[in-house]
């Protein structure tokens with residue numbers, strides 16, 4: 285069932301668990317994540333970056349594929365199709381293409397501009413029943429081989445953006461995309477607590493879910509995080525299983541070259557990763 289992410293995340297705040305956003309790249313990824321959500325009776329958010337949207341030939345293709353898969357696979361758990369780190373224009377395209385949720389990432393704009401653009405998009409989304417995530421404090425990560433530290437969002441700026449009527453908010457607390465460097469200082473729970481105090485029950489989003497230790501995930505959830513984004517980890521699971529298949533020479537045996545066989549171990553590995561995360565986040569049987 286394709287739904288906006290608002291209700292599932294409000295329920296998660298109340299129940300003190302988090303819903304996973306797993307980013308998709310293609311049919312195999314989408315199929316693996318949807319079937320794992322159904323098997324575990326868990327709500328789920330499919331994340332689509334602008335790059336992944338382009339890779340799949342456009343947001344319309346993605347929306348059509350996801351809607352058709354939900355129907356053909358009899359997926360009855362709540363599924364949100366969400367633009368990840370969208371530009372203003374990207375959000376407009378996804379609203380038009382049939383996404384049920386978008387993230388406007390205005391974190392790199394001065395706060396006044398972030399506020400203005402977020403405000404406009406909140407109105408457009410809510411007219412159509414689409415949920416919207418905003419971001420304060422940019423999330424670091426690897427770019428051209430350099431790992432940037434994650435910013436700590438100013439709790440007062442978080443409150444300003446929250447007051448615009450966004451449905452959930454990503455606040456940087458030292459989290460970064462991709463693998464965490466050896467000298468990573470961990471999440472800033474002090475900043476998270478202060479933000480939570482100011483914004484009340486608005487669901488908070490934790491980006492960069494790959495490689496955050498389980499105890500930090502649990503603490504973050506106890507402080508109001510209700511959506512956790514995971515991308516790189518599924519890619520690493522897929523890569524490892526695919527590498528093993530080739531290294532064991534299985535592609536050379538019989539019809540082992542058939543893409544449906546070649547991509548099967550990686551697809552199964554994504555399912556394992558998604559299930560582990562759903563268990564850790566506490567979303568199993570919360571559909």
Ligand code: 13P
Pocket residue numbers: 307331368369460461462463490491492493494513514515516517
């Ligand atoms: P990772 O790739 O670090 O899991 O981060 C995912 C993410 O935050 C997508 O927005």
